[in-house]
Amino acid sequence: GAVVSQHPSRVICKSGTSVKIECRSLDFQATTMFWYRQFPKQSLMLMATSNEGSKATYEQGVEKDKFLINHASLTLSTLTVTSAHPEDSSFYICSAKGAKNIQYFGAGTRLSVL
Amino acid sequence: DQQVKQNSPSLSVQEGRISILNCDYTNSMFDYFLWYKKYPAEGPTFLISISSIKDKNEDGRFTVFLNKSAKHLSLHIVPSQPGDSAVYFCAASTKSGGSNYKLTFGKGTLLTVNP
Numbered sequence: 726g727a728v729v730s731q732h733p734s735r736v737i738c739k740s741g742t743s744v745k746i747e748c749r750s751l752d753f754q755a756t757t758m759f760w761y762r763q764f765p766k767q768s769l770m771l772m773a774t775s776n777e778g779s780k781a782t783y784e785q786g787v788e789k790d791k792f793l794i795n796h797a798s799l800t801l802s803t804l805t806v807t808s809a810h811p812e813d814s815s816f817y818i819c820s821a822k823g824a825k826n827i828q829y830f831g832a833g834t835r836l837s838v839l
Numbered sequence: 840d841q842q843v844k845q846n847s848p849s850l851s852v853q854e855g856r857i858s859i860l861n862c863d864y865t866n867s868m869f870d871y872f873l874w875y876k877k878y879p880a881e882g883p884t885f886l887i888s889i890s891s892i893k894d895k896n897e898d899g900r901f902t903v904f905l906n907k908s909a910k911h912l913s914l915h916i917v918p919s920q921p922g923d924s925a926v927y928f929c930a931a932s933t934k935s936g937g938s939n940y941k942l943t944f945g946k947g948t949l950l951t952v953n954p
Binding site: 727729731734759766767768769770771774818820822825826827828829830831832833 | 843871873875880882883884885928932940941942943944945946947
């Protein structure tokens with residue numbers, strides 16, 4: 726149980742294009758999902774908290790117009806990186822809050838912007 | 840400012856011996872702590888957690904110890920197995936600010952268990 730699926734696992738795009746990443750809780754409902762970014766040899770940095778049916782809460786320094794988050798159902802949250810640039814290249818990972826407030830993570834998405 | 844610190848970037852132990860991974864935190868509001876394990880190209884997998892009202896939690900080969908006065912926790916793995924080789928992340932959360940239980944992660948410790 727408590728499986729989170731993240732898609733795609735890898736994406737390469739041209740500068741200026743937008744990329745959408747999906748995060749699904751497969752066997753449980755998640756009213757709260759989280760989006761993280763991880764730089765090499767660094768910890769996971771929380772970008773935003775996504776609550777179903779309401780606007781996401783962004784951490785300080787994260788541009789909400791750059792990283793659009795939609796949590797339209799209890800099993801799906803999406804992160805759209807708009808007008809991606811090379812500096813947006815990173816490893817993005819989502820999690821869904823399950824029972825006992827434990828976060829279950831997806832496998833992550835490696836974004837490379839050329 | 841790193842609120843959760845894992846000062847050892849790597850640790851190497853022999854199969855069958857004990858692995859001890861350490862974690863320190865600075866925020867006294869943290870009241871729930873978790874350990875995650877991460878293999879390359881995969882997401883972190885939840886291992887074990889502990890609430891601040893306890894000082895020990897055990898699950899099979901994994902035991903987490905919490906020393907609140909020292910703001911220190913550790914994960915013990917015994918006996919260590921080669922399949923335990925992975926990056927281990929310590930994470931902490933606080934109940935303040937709502938019920939979202941946001942996690943703050945350390946940088947991780949790469950554990951290598953040698954056969």
